[in-house]
Structure formats: C-alpha cells, structure tokens
Amino acid sequence: MEKEDTSKKINGFLIFAKFAKDNVIWLAFVGIVLFVTAVAWFIRQPPLFFLSVTNITILFNQMSIVGILTVGVMFPILSRGIDLSTSAVVAVTATLSATLVSDVKVNLLAKLPPELSWLGILIVVFTCLAVGALVGAFNGSLVAYTKIHPFVATLGSTLILKGVANLITNAAPVGIKSDAFKFIGSGKIIPGVPLTNQFFWLVIVIIIGGFLLTQTRFGSNVFAIGGNEVAAKVAGIRVERNIVWVYIWCSCCAALGGLLYTASTGAGTPTAGIAGSYELDAIAAATVGGTSQTGGVAKINGVICGILILAVINNALGFLNITPYIQWIIKGCIIIGAVVFDMRKNAKKV
Amino acid sequence: MSEYILEMQGITKTFPGVKALDSVSLRVRPGTIHGVMGENGAGKSTLMKCLLGIYQRNSGTIIYKGREVNYKTVREALADGISMVHQELSPIPERTVMDNVWVGRVPIKWGFIVDRKKMERDTQELFNRIGIDNIRPQDRMKDLSVAKMQMVEIAKAVSWNSSIVIMDEPTSALTNREVESLFKILRDLRRQGVGIIYISHKMDEIFQICDELSIYRDGTFVKNSNIADIDMKGLIEAMVGREVTAMYPKIDCEIGAPVLKVENLTSGKLFRNISFELRRGEILGFAGLVGAGRTEVCETLFGLHPITGGHIYKNGVELRIKSPTDAIRNKFGLITEDRRGKGIFGLLSVARNTVISNIRIYGFPLKHGKIRRDSKSFVEKLNIKTPSLEQRLMHLSGGNQQKVLVARWLLTNPDILIVDEPTRGIDVGAKAEIHSLITQLAGEGKAIILVSSELPEVMGMSDRILVMHAGDQTAVVDRKDFNVPGGDAMLLAYASSSQKQDVVA
CATH class of the missing domain: 3.40.50.300 (P-loop containing nucleotide triphosphate hydrolases)
Incomplete structure (x- = not known):
C-alpha cells in the first residue's frame, strides 16, 4: 500500500515534469514577460505600459510580417533545409504590388471602374502569390532535383531577387495612395478592436500552417523527410515533389508578407524586409520555437511562442531605450541558448 | 595478482x-x-x-x-x-x-x-x-x-x-x-x-x-x-530463460500461381541478368556473399536503382518501376536491410512509423483516430513492446523497430514482400517471432523474397534459393536439393565462384 502511494506521488511529479518539459518554451516566454515588466516597472513611468493594451496592440501588429515568414520557413527547416530568401521575396512582392497599385506607375486600380476595385486588388494579391509560388518552385527544384545545399540555393536566389526588386522600382521607394489596398494591411476589420488586419493574416497563416503540419499527408511526409530522407523514399514518399511544395509554401508566405508590408506602410521599397533582416528573425523565431535544424521536429504552438518571444524582445528592448546594438547581442544569445537547449532535448540516436 | x-x-x-x-x-x-x-x-x-x-x-x-x-x-x-x-x-x-x-x-x-x-x-x-x-x-x-x-x-x-x-x-x-x-x-x-x-x-x-x-x-x-x-x-x-523450440518454423504451404517473373534484370554495374519466377505462397531465398548484389536486386525491384536491362512482369503484365512509389502501387513491400538508414524514422512515433507508407488512406484531414486504431492493432498482433503509440521509435529495441517496419508493410497489404536481412542484430526471441511471421505470411498467399547472409536462415526458410556471386546469378536450387547433408557446402560453392551452374528448376 505504502509503495503504491509513493509511486502515485512519483507519477504526479513525472506528469508535472513532462508538462514542464513539453511547455518549457511557454514558461520561458512567461519568464521573459515578467522580467521585462519588472524592469519596466523599475525604471519607467507610467508603470505597466509594457502590459497595456496599447503596447500589446503595437507588439501584435509589429510581429505580423515576421510571424508569417516564420510559419513559412518552419517547413524548410523541418525538412532539414533552410530558406534564406524570404526577405528578398518580401522586397520583390512589396515593390511589385506597390508598382501595380501606385498612381504614378501602372495604376491598375484607376483603370478599373470604382466598383471593380476589389477585383484589381485581387489581381494584385494573386500576382504576388504567384510570384512567390514561382520563386518557391525554383528554390525547391534546385534543392530537390539538383541536390544543391538549400543554404547555397536560397542564398543565390536571394541575390537574384534583390536585383529584381531594385529593377522593378529603379531602386526607389514607390508610394501608394489607394485606401482600399492599404486596408489589407493596416485596416481594422473588427470595429472597436485596435488590431490591424495584418495580425489577422498572421492568425490565418498560423491556422493553415498548423493544419498542414498535423492534419495532412503533406505535413506527415515533411516530418518523415526531415527525420530520414532515405527512409522516406523507401517508404514510398515522393521526396522531391514534397520538397518543392515545402519551398513553395515558404515563399508564398513571404509573398504575403511583402504585400502586407506595402499595404501597412503605404510604400514598397526594394529594401523592404531586407533592411530589417526579416529572414534571420524568422529563422530565429522558428528555431527558438523548437523547430530542429537537424530536421524532423517542429510544433506549431512552439513556433507561435517563438514568434511571441522574438516580438517581445524586439518590442521591450525598443521601449526600454536599449540601443539596437545591445538588442542584437541579446537576441543572438537567446537564439544560441535555444538551439543548445534544443539539441540536448532532441539528441538523435538514429 | x-x-x-x-x-x-x-x-x-x-x-x-x-x-x-x-x-x-x-x-x-x-x-x-x-x-x-x-x-x-x-x-x-x-x-x-x-x-x-x-x-x-x-x-x-x-x-x-x-x-x-x-x-x-x-x-x-x-x-x-x-x-x-x-x-x-x-x-x-x-x-x-x-x-x-x-x-x-x-x-x-x-x-x-x-x-x-x-x-x-x-x-x-x-x-x-x-x-x-x-x-x-x-x-x-x-x-x-x-x-x-x-x-x-x-x-x-x-x-x-x-x-x-x-x-x-x-x-x-x-x-x-x-x-x-x-x-x-x-x-x-x-x-x-x-x-x-x-x-x-x-x-x-x-x-x-x-x-x-x-x-x-x-x-x-x-x-x-x-x-x-x-x-x-x-x-x-x-x-x-525459457525453452526455444524450432528456430526455423518452416511450414510447407500451398504454392500457387506465379506472381512475379523477372527476366535478365540488369542494373548498371551492380548486377547482371537476374532471372527468376516467384509464386504465391512461395519463399524465394537469395544467398550469396556480402557484395554479391542481392540487396541491390531487391532495391532495384523496389525502384531504388535504375533498371538498365531486362523485364519485370507481374501476373503477366510488364511493370515499369522507377521509384518506390511505383513499386508500392504495384503492391511490392520492402523491409530494408539498413534498418536505421533506410527504414525507421527515429524521431517519429510508433504510430506514425506504422502508417507512413499508407498515409493516403487516412484521408484529408488525417483521421488520427483511425491511425491510432490501426497501429494499436498491429502493436498487439505483432507483440511490439512499447510503452505507448506516441513513443519515438528510436527508443525501442532493434527487434521491436523491425516489427514496426513489418507492420508498416503489412498495412499496405503487398502481394510481394521483399525482406532483406530481417533478423540482423536482433535477439533470439524476436528472431523466432520474425521467422514465424514470415512463414505465416507465405501461408496467407503472399510471395516472399528473403535475403540473408546467414546460410542456416535462408536454408531453413526458403522453398527455393537463388545464389549470386559478384553480381551474377550462379544457381537456383530447389528445397529438395539443398535440404540434404552437404547442402550448405553446395550453396557456398555456388556463392563463391562465378562459374555458372546448371539451373536446377
């Protein structure tokens, strides 16, 4: 009897330990939030601005584009690859959409009767997503069929896309005036809620990404490919085809990010995304969120948390008036720490 | 001292x-x-x-x-x-x-x-x-x-x-x-x-x-x-800790119509002119030394190496197999020799490993309940020792990993099952279980190709044995001809010389 009691106690402890282990990333997130709040309370008036609705709204809006890129890039990482070209895709689609919409350039919207402007916007959106899909198919084919290392393949396409983005606008920013187009990114679709539409796009992308990951054959195949590519082939998975789709998904997410960049800032610049190193932030967020660089491990809720952690750090360091240089140092440490932790957890025996 | x-x-x-x-x-x-x-x-x-x-x-x-x-x-x-x-x-x-x-x-x-x-x-x-x-x-x-x-x-x-x-x-x-x-x-x-x-x-x-x-x-x-x-x-x-009876529980089962016919199959420099016929309920053993090309023949049948010559017929129809996907569609199954390298997904769960080759039957969105039910039934049927269906496969022993792979292919219900070194690195108890499983499958009318480097295993399990040497087929021997004293020496002789022997049909 006594023995049973202890074993029950041990069991309870083990369940708690397992919960803590599975959700350690969220505990870390809570820790970071508490720490930042404490520091803010310590040095700054008004207290608790960090947790105020205003600030949280800012934070959510700020993290949207990088967040969308993160959900995109987690797939290549899961498949044991990488995609460095996401920010360059942002630049291309930002400049492309701006050029299509702008008054001085193509001015697509003005060529349509006003009641059909939604159609114009739809055309712009689908053009950009198609460009994204094309870039993804290019990257994916390079990786899958020529067996070029994904790092090199996407590094190459990054340079190509940077060139394209500058060619589109002649290296100058292009402003847009269309409120209908801006609404996609900076509009507020729910009256009374201060969150902008770009945040809801993030939510949609997370839902689709999570669905792909856990509820579809595709997701299941990507896990297998990342875990053991040869075994995946022997198990009858069309490895090459799936890898192409992985990169298409990633670049389409990035293309959406580019659209939202133009729509929310009101201008498309050839340095959109690139200047802020969005691609690295996205890879960092996915990694912090437990997506294993050695492939085969990823969880959507981990990635959500990774996005939040990176956003909180960016936001907090900003409003605490810490210089960007120190921000970089802190971010670097957090990423390395996360990867070291991840490697210990997923130490492969395979 | x-x-x-x-x-x-x-x-x-x-x-x-x-x-x-x-x-x-x-x-x-x-x-x-x-x-x-x-x-x-x-x-x-x-x-x-x-x-x-x-x-x-x-x-x-x-x-x-x-x-x-x-x-x-x-x-x-x-x-x-x-x-x-x-x-x-x-x-x-x-x-x-x-x-x-x-x-x-x-x-x-x-x-x-x-x-x-x-x-x-x-x-x-x-x-x-x-x-x-x-x-x-x-x-x-x-x-x-x-x-x-x-x-x-x-x-x-x-x-x-x-x-x-x-x-x-x-x-x-x-x-x-x-x-x-x-x-x-x-x-x-x-x-x-x-x-x-x-x-x-x-x-x-x-x-x-x-x-x-x-x-x-x-x-x-x-x-x-x-x-x-x-x-x-x-x-x-x-x-x-218990008595182990028959190591090779060979049961003579009814051998049916020919399913697979391979003619002069060649893949580059890997092997040349392999020809054989395989019937329902038959176990065809592949014997030979390491490097004879047995695994390569199996992998070629399964679409992993290009076919540079010869023909494969199933039920009289010629097949074009260019990838494992084609092979699986034609109801082939391959339990690979390289369990870690080409078989298991160590990071994925037992359940996921079981259904991965058959994932398309689980629909869109995936029916997780059915995945669990199917893998649970195999865990029970094959006596796979695992704490849960969600356990990562890498934490299971070699024998249990092998059984999960067997389950994976049984789930695809193949007509032709290729088992390559099925008992390598597996303990005695699990070995016997895998052997009786293979025999049982043959009894259910599946055609089986068995590759093994352990001569007693091939001899104990097979109805016929195809012997290879350095990429060439040197003999095909019937059970009645090798299941005699000195049979092993004869097979070994075929395996170690490239001299073509008369095919005993």
Whole structure:
C-alpha cells in the first residue's frame, strides 16, 4: 500500500515534469514577460505600459510580417533545409504590388471602374502569390532535383531577387495612395478592436500552417523527410515533389508578407524586409520555437511562442531605450541558448 | 595478482525508472576470448559502457590488472589499455587508413609537424603484428570493404597496446571467409595474452571462437561457463530463460500461381541478368556473399536503382518501376536491410512509423483516430513492446523497430514482400517471432523474397534459393536439393565462384 502511494506521488511529479518539459518554451516566454515588466516597472513611468493594451496592440501588429515568414520557413527547416530568401521575396512582392497599385506607375486600380476595385486588388494579391509560388518552385527544384545545399540555393536566389526588386522600382521607394489596398494591411476589420488586419493574416497563416503540419499527408511526409530522407523514399514518399511544395509554401508566405508590408506602410521599397533582416528573425523565431535544424521536429504552438518571444524582445528592448546594438547581442544569445537547449532535448540516436 | 585481468563485481546502473544492471559481474582471464551473451536489452552494452566510463555506475567495483579503476572518460580507459570495436563502425571515409588508425594522436616531429613517414611505418608494423596483409596504410578508407574497415578498426583498438579488447557484434556485416580471417586475428591476439570480450548473437561463432562465456538476462547475471561445459540448447535457454523450440518454423504451404517473373534484370554495374519466377505462397531465398548484389536486386525491384536491362512482369503484365512509389502501387513491400538508414524514422512515433507508407488512406484531414486504431492493432498482433503509440521509435529495441517496419508493410497489404536481412542484430526471441511471421505470411498467399547472409536462415526458410556471386546469378536450387547433408557446402560453392551452374528448376 505504502509503495503504491509513493509511486502515485512519483507519477504526479513525472506528469508535472513532462508538462514542464513539453511547455518549457511557454514558461520561458512567461519568464521573459515578467522580467521585462519588472524592469519596466523599475525604471519607467507610467508603470505597466509594457502590459497595456496599447503596447500589446503595437507588439501584435509589429510581429505580423515576421510571424508569417516564420510559419513559412518552419517547413524548410523541418525538412532539414533552410530558406534564406524570404526577405528578398518580401522586397520583390512589396515593390511589385506597390508598382501595380501606385498612381504614378501602372495604376491598375484607376483603370478599373470604382466598383471593380476589389477585383484589381485581387489581381494584385494573386500576382504576388504567384510570384512567390514561382520563386518557391525554383528554390525547391534546385534543392530537390539538383541536390544543391538549400543554404547555397536560397542564398543565390536571394541575390537574384534583390536585383529584381531594385529593377522593378529603379531602386526607389514607390508610394501608394489607394485606401482600399492599404486596408489589407493596416485596416481594422473588427470595429472597436485596435488590431490591424495584418495580425489577422498572421492568425490565418498560423491556422493553415498548423493544419498542414498535423492534419495532412503533406505535413506527415515533411516530418518523415526531415527525420530520414532515405527512409522516406523507401517508404514510398515522393521526396522531391514534397520538397518543392515545402519551398513553395515558404515563399508564398513571404509573398504575403511583402504585400502586407506595402499595404501597412503605404510604400514598397526594394529594401523592404531586407533592411530589417526579416529572414534571420524568422529563422530565429522558428528555431527558438523548437523547430530542429537537424530536421524532423517542429510544433506549431512552439513556433507561435517563438514568434511571441522574438516580438517581445524586439518590442521591450525598443521601449526600454536599449540601443539596437545591445538588442542584437541579446537576441543572438537567446537564439544560441535555444538551439543548445534544443539539441540536448532532441539528441538523435538514429 | 589474481588469475583475472579484469574483474567487474556487483555492477549496478540505474536510469530514471529503469534498473539497467542489477549487481552484475564479469571476470576475464588474460589470453582468453570471453563471450558475453544475452538478448537485446540484457544489459551487455550498458555493462561495457560502465567499464569504459561512458556511463558512471551506481555501485560495484572494477579491478583491472590488480588495481581498482574508475574511468571517467573513454580516453582514460584507452590509455590504460581497454579498447572497444563498436558494432557500428565510424570511419572517416575521405582519409587514409593510417589517418584513421592514429586519429587524435598522430605522431609529430619538430614539435608540430605531422610525421607521416612514422605513421605509415607504425601502421605497417601494427598490421604485420596482427596479420593483416591485404590493406595498405595509404589506402583511402572509403575504398575499403566493410570487412577491411573492421580490420582497421581492430588494428586501431590494438594500437593502444590494449590488454582488453571489446568486440561488439564484429561479424554482423562479414561473409564467412572474412569471419575466418577475423578469427585468425583474434586467435593471434589471444596468443599474445590479450583478453578479448566478444559480444555476439551468432551461436555457431561463439562455439567456434570463445573459451568462456558469461550470460546475462534482463540486467542480471545468469551464469558463467566454460565453452566445453555448455551446448547450444543450454545457452539459448540460459539467455531466454525459457525453452526455444524450432528456430526455423518452416511450414510447407500451398504454392500457387506465379506472381512475379523477372527476366535478365540488369542494373548498371551492380548486377547482371537476374532471372527468376516467384509464386504465391512461395519463399524465394537469395544467398550469396556480402557484395554479391542481392540487396541491390531487391532495391532495384523496389525502384531504388535504375533498371538498365531486362523485364519485370507481374501476373503477366510488364511493370515499369522507377521509384518506390511505383513499386508500392504495384503492391511490392520492402523491409530494408539498413534498418536505421533506410527504414525507421527515429524521431517519429510508433504510430506514425506504422502508417507512413499508407498515409493516403487516412484521408484529408488525417483521421488520427483511425491511425491510432490501426497501429494499436498491429502493436498487439505483432507483440511490439512499447510503452505507448506516441513513443519515438528510436527508443525501442532493434527487434521491436523491425516489427514496426513489418507492420508498416503489412498495412499496405503487398502481394510481394521483399525482406532483406530481417533478423540482423536482433535477439533470439524476436528472431523466432520474425521467422514465424514470415512463414505465416507465405501461408496467407503472399510471395516472399528473403535475403540473408546467414546460410542456416535462408536454408531453413526458403522453398527455393537463388545464389549470386559478384553480381551474377550462379544457381537456383530447389528445397529438395539443398535440404540434404552437404547442402550448405553446395550453396557456398555456388556463392563463391562465378562459374555458372546448371539451373536446377
């Protein structure tokens, strides 16, 4: 009897330990939030601005584009690859959409009767997503069929896309005036809620990404490919085809990010995304969120948390008036720490 | 000094929730080959890791050369003269043999320059000492056969002036002839007074080479015996703790219509002109030495290598198989020889590993309930030992991993099942289960191709045997012709010469 009691106690402890282990990333997130709040309370008036609705709204809006890129890039990482070209895709689609919409350039919207402007916007959106899909198919084919290392393949396409983005606008920013187009990114679709539409796009992308990951054959195949590519082939998975789709998904997410960049800032610049190193932030967020660089491990809720952690750090360091240089140092440490932790957890025996 | 060179007493090692070793002992005399026997999970490798300092034991003493030792790292153990040749070799393929032998401790001249001449000289001396005459120190590691790599690995172990050499399943990738030359080296080492700890699942080898045995079961020490005082039946009983009856439960089952016909199948330089017919309910064995091309034939049938000549017909219709996906669509299944490399997804769950080849039947969105139900039924049917369906496959033992792979292919319900080395590295109990499973499948009318390097296994299981040598088919022998005294010698003769024999049909 006594023995049973202890074993029950041990069991309870083990369940708690397992919960803590599975959700350690969220505990870390809570820790970071508490720490930042404490520091803010310590040095700054008004207290608790960090947790105020205003600030949280800012934070959510700020993290949207990088967040969308993160959900995109987690797939290549899961498949044991990488995609460095996401920010360059942002630049291309930002400049492309701006050029299509702008008054001085193509001015697509003005060529349509006003009641059909939604159609114009739809055309712009689908053009950009198609460009994204094309870039993804290019990257994916390079990786899958020529067996070029994904790092090199996407590094190459990054340079190509940077060139394209500058060619589109002649290296100058292009402003847009269309409120209908801006609404996609900076509009507020729910009256009374201060969150902008770009945040809801993030939510949609997370839902689709999570669905792909856990509820579809595709997701299941990507896990297998990342875990053991040869075994995946022997198990009858069309490895090459799936890898192409992985990169298409990633670049389409990035293309959406580019659209939202133009729509929310009101201008498309050839340095959109690139200047802020969005691609690295996205890879960092996915990694912090437990997506294993050695492939085969990823969880959507981990990635959500990774996005939040990176956003909180960016936001907090900003409003605490810490210089960007120190921000970089802190971010670097957090990423390395996360990867070291991840490697210990997923130490492969395979 | 006592008569033992190594005495391990009362070794206990626990992991969270598991007692891996419970007061286990091992005593090795110098100049003997000491077999360490036990099923997978018996604690053999844990015991070795405790000795080498890879694991820290919870209690117990290790006395080596008359003094108590307590290694914290492998390097300390090596420097003291205890070395191990692991089952999975870890060569540096792009470097030379001598670089591989002296890696981490290359000889140096003038303080910092690598003395390649001395390295070469030392390697040659070492090879001479232990009787390796067919490997040159300058050879690239990647150009060597697995057997030769193993020799290099042994030379490396000896090069530490070891008094104890531990060998973990050294023959799992070797052919009979290569095993002979390995044994010659081991006997030479024994003569030089080295104590050899020999871990193996292969009974006949144990009786051939070992002087003494220590037998373990479920983390406990069962007994210690001189080789002369024990027979195979007694040994198996001690290992398993129960009586194991038929090793090869071959049941003659009804052989039906031909399913598969292969004509002059060729794949580049891998193999040439393989022809055979396979019927429902038949088990066709592939015999041959390592490198004969048996695995390659299987993988080509399964779409992993390009077909450069010949035809494959199934039920009279010619097939074009360019990828495993094509093969699976035509109801082929392949249980691969390279379980870790080409079979399992270690990071994925038992359930996911079971359904992965058949994932398309689970619809969109995936029916997780059905996935769980199907894999659960196989876990029960095949007696797979796993704490849960969500357990990552890498945490299961080799035998259970193999059963999960069997389950994966059974789920696709193939007409033709290719099983390549199905029992490699698997303990006796699980072996028997896999064998009876294969026989049972044949009984259900599936056509089976069985590849094995263990001649008794192919002979025990097959209705017909196709023998290959260096990429050529040398014979096809019926059961009535090989199931006679001297049958094994005949097969071996076919396997070791490229002389084409008359096909016995």
